[in-house]
Amino acid sequence: MRFNPDRCDRCGLCLVGCPELSMDLNDARRAVSELIEGGHGKGARAVLSACSSCFTCNTLCPTGADPYFLILERWGRLYRDRGAPAIYRFVCPNQDDNIWSGLAGMASDEERALFGRWHNNQEPPPERPLVLGNYGHLFPHIADSPLFDGFTVTDPIGHWECGAYLTQAGYLAEVEKIARMLEDPLNAYGDRETVVLTDAVRMLLTRFIPEHFGITYSPRFTSFTYWLRDALKKGEIPLTEKVNLKLAVHDNCYAKAEGAPLYDAAREVLNHTGAQLVELSHNRDSSHCCGFGRGAADIPKHAIPFEIMKGAIRKIRQAEQVKADGLVTYCTGCMYLLWAARELSGTRIAVYHLVEPVTMAMGAYRYADLARQRERAWDIIALITLGYAKGFFQRRFFIGDPADIRYRPDDNTPTTVARIIRSLLSSRAARGAYAAFFRTATKLLT
Ligand code: SF4
Ligand code: SF4
Incomplete structure (x- = not known):
């Protein structure tokens, strides 16, 4: 490490x-x-x-x-x-233009109430906590699954995904500040088993932060992917339906820190659902990044969103090559970029979190028409567009105090410009035109 x-x-x-x-x-x-x-x-x-x-x-x-x-x-x-490129404000909850605040402003009242519960579920420390991962807020439907019954889903945006995505950019001094800030809230969990949905977060908490900064936390962190695999193996999750889909797995970057046991666990989970598995041309250790990591590279600011989406669309194309019906990720961070890429690429392939096929096999899935996911993907595309446009007028910046959180889960006031962009991207024709423009711009700028 x-x-x-x-x-x-x-x-x-x-x-x-x-x-x-x-x-x-x-x-x-x-x-x-x-x-x-x-x-x-x-x-x-x-x-x-x-x-x-x-x-x-x-x-x-x-x-x-x-x-x-x-x-x-x-x-x-x-x-x-x-400092960091201006567009990086997007993933900093201590900056005004962060994605969580933007999306809270576009979410339904029901979703906002959910965000508030996840954000505030710290006091008193829950008996059986499940850390969702900050990017889980962007597609909250994945938590609408009986798989989460029995857990208390908790996820303060102010925990910065425990430093996971700043680590991927190399902003290690900032990660250390976050790691120190998390000592009190995480140690308040005592030695409870704490299930972590996103393996990058678990890797940060159990390996990277202890090895780099000498900070350890008291809970026993467990991977949700392993928990799910084991529960299925023991027959503790009732599966009533076969999932008639051909699915390809996207192995995320930090899964590589663990390697074969984690890759295999994700595939074992899918095997239980009856889905047909196919492998992408680049899988496991040679898997390409979902695109997020391109935002860390030393590239001109006008190219950053296009480089990121180019990486994400590449994953979609790899899934098309093997004629998959869906691309499955077990990382919530990859999920939002892959969904945005799905819409911009014009593909018919669906993007799922690992939780979703299992929920389908339980006969409890309510989102098969993908309508809700598509709308959320366009919310994200609208916010990325706004962040990109603003970035032209902003300088590089230093992240500052991680405790100075601007995100408020009950804040439903997106900027007027975000609302305008979002309404312009409501019709099928406008979306098709925007996606075509984006693909052309990507060819020219990357
Ligand atoms: S593979 Fe790379 S890091 Fe490892 S020894 Fe060779 S040059 Fe060094
Ligand atoms: S893109 Fe290449 S250099 Fe960068 S992390 Fe991946 S393998 Fe290493």
């Missing part, structure tokens, strides 16, 4: 096998040396601008030197020197 220069013999194999760069061996060796020495040569620049923070290089290193964290260190240095 930290780059170890003593273990690195500069063999270059990590960058030769990188699914984004696929470097020639000599270039790879040069680039690794430049990264280690802090240089800004062609090789280092190529890596820092093309990397999607996918974690694959870590799985390729024969000496266990953890080269992924070398890239995070270099991005972290860039952040310390000049």
Whole structure:
């Protein structure tokens, strides 16, 4: 969980096998040396601008030197020197333009009440907590499942996904502040078993934060994916229907920190539903990022959203190639980008969280027409569009105090401009035109 220069013999194999760069061996060796020495040569620049923070290089290193964290260190240095790109405000709940505030303003009263409960379910500490993950708020229908009965879903946006997405960008000084801020609220859970839906969050809490900052938390964190696999195996979840879908799995970047046991668990869960499984061309250790990691790279600000969506649309196209009916993710963070990509790509393939096929097999799924998910995806696209436009007039910024949270779950006042963009994107024709424009712009700007 930290780059170890003593273990690195500069063999270059990590960058030769990188699914984004696929470097020639000599270039790879040069680039690794430049990264280690802090240089800004062609090789280092190529890596820092093309990397999607996918974690694959870590799985390729024969000496266990953890080269992924070398890239995070270099991005972290860039952040310390000049701040984050303006559009990154989108994922910072201490900034006015964060996505959660924007979406709370577009959500129904019922959803807002749910967000409020998840946000405030800390006091008193619940007996059986389930940490949903901040991105779970963007598609709250996934929590409308009997699978969550018996848990208390809890998820304060002010916990910043426990630092998971800032880690992926290399903003490690900010992650340390968040990790320290979380000591009191998480330790208030005592040693309760705490189930975590998003494995990136669990990895942060159990491995990255303890190893990097020496901070440990008292709860026993458990993966929801493993919990679900085990409960299905023991027959504790009643499945009444076969899921007649051909499904492909998207393996997320931080799942690679765990590797085969987690990949296999997600697939075992789907096997229980009766769905037919197919594999994407890039899966498991070689899986491409959902696109989010491209936002961390050192690229011009006008290209950032297009690079992110290009990565997400690539995953959709991979699912089309294997003729899947649906692409299944077990990370809520990937889910919102994949849904936005689904709409912008014009595909018919659905995007599901792992919870959804199981809920279908339980005969308890209410969202098969995808209407609600599609509307939410267009909410997200409208907010990304607004964030992008504003970003042209904003400078890079430093994230600041993570405790200074602007998000209010009961705030239902999106900006007038967000409302206008959203209403312009209501008709089928407007959506088709916008998606076509987006794809053309992506070709020109990336
Ligand atoms: S990090 Fe590992 S794979 Fe990469 S150059 Fe060093 S030893 Fe080789
Ligand atoms: S994190 Fe992924 S994209 Fe970045 S260098 Fe490593 S393998 Fe390549």
